[in-house]
Amino acid sequence: MPFEFIAQHLQARKEDALLRQRQLVEESNGRFIRIAGKQYLNFASNDYLGFADELVTVSELPLGSHSSALVNGYNKPQQALEQRLCELLGYESAMLFNSGFSANSSVLKALFNDKAVAQSAAIFQDKLNHASLIDGGLHSQAAMVRFNHNDLKHLESRIQKSKAKHKLIVSEGVFSMDGDKAPVAQLCELAHNYNAWLMIDDAHGFGVLGKHGLGSCEVHKPDLLIITFGKALASSGACLLASKSVIDYMLQFNRDYIYSTAMSPVMASSTRVQLEKILAADNKRMQLFKNIAYFKTLAKAKNLALMDSDTAIQPLVLGDAAQTVDVANKLKQCGIWLTAIRPPTVPFNTSRLRVTLSSAHQLDDINTLVDTLVECL
CATH class of the missing domain: 3.90.1150.10 (Aspartate Aminotransferase, domain 1)
Structure with a gap:
């Protein structure tokens, strides 16, 4: 059968x-x-x-965003949320996603979508990274190398053995199933020493950690930062923060973003309200x-x-x-x-x-x- x-x-x-x-x-x-x-x-x-159980009141806004962000779905509430996050976290540019899983997996796939580039690229992932990060690495064109959980010496040895020109280290800020924190400062230093980039998924750190609740990366900034809105923010969706060139690149090659209906204006505006609550919490x-x-x-x-x-x-x-x-x-x-x-x-x-x-x-x-x-x- x-x-x-x-x-x-x-x-x-x-x-x-x-x-x-x-x-x-x-x-x-x-x-x-x-x-x-x-x-x-x-x-x-x-x-x-x-x-999560507090009511959020926003001004009357349309529920739907009409289309994908690259057709005519990019609106002022989305832009305002992106700009506020850039201002708070110290990044040039940002783009919103409808879920953290989509953000994590699609960014890795898009970054190494070019086979010619990917032949000289490697993604170094903590063995306990979230499934969305692992899926993104597996479906990218780059080689994926795993290192022992929070083991900087093992990571460094893996990087030293790699012949890749384009090296990306990927970790969670707070690991979702173990609850321990990544050594973000040391990861930033290691990435700098080996001319690599660092990407942090701070789903469980943002809103909770840091002097102002801005998460694991409040002081030390990775090249790519993903925050999600469904944890401490008690909303829905996610955001990638990076340089303007990286965001421009994602606008060309990130299929999840290009072909998804954009975040609802109501959701973007509500998340902005929640963000201000986080700062005062x-x-x-x-x-x-x-x-x-x-x-x-x-x-x-x-x-x-x-x-x-x-x-x-x-x-x-x-x-x-x-x-x-x-x-x-x-x-x-x-x-x-x-x-x-x-x-x-x-x-x-x-x-x-x-x-x-x-x-x-x-x-x-x-x-x-x-x-x-x-x-x-």
């Missing part, structure tokens, strides 16, 4: 405790989530500053890091083996996928919503409970979480 592989692959995923399913969210805010009529304490959200950031420290202190006292992370992402690796799903289900029965993260999102034998904290969480919420974790484990 044609396409019988679909049922076979689904059954295999089910047997390996890797089958993914969507859950319909009926209601949610910074602390709670309601699913199938039951309310849970929510420790699985990327809404790090608790902005020092108290929320302070509360978030208090919550992180409190959780880590309690977890250590209860002998919970957390990974080495000082960010809002606090993984608890259990290893076995079936066991991780079982613990996540027990937590749900106790009123805690905490997602089991399994392969291929993370390497095999590293399935984990990925705790994400928010400034909206109260200390009693964290007490409940830790006590319930101990009970269910």
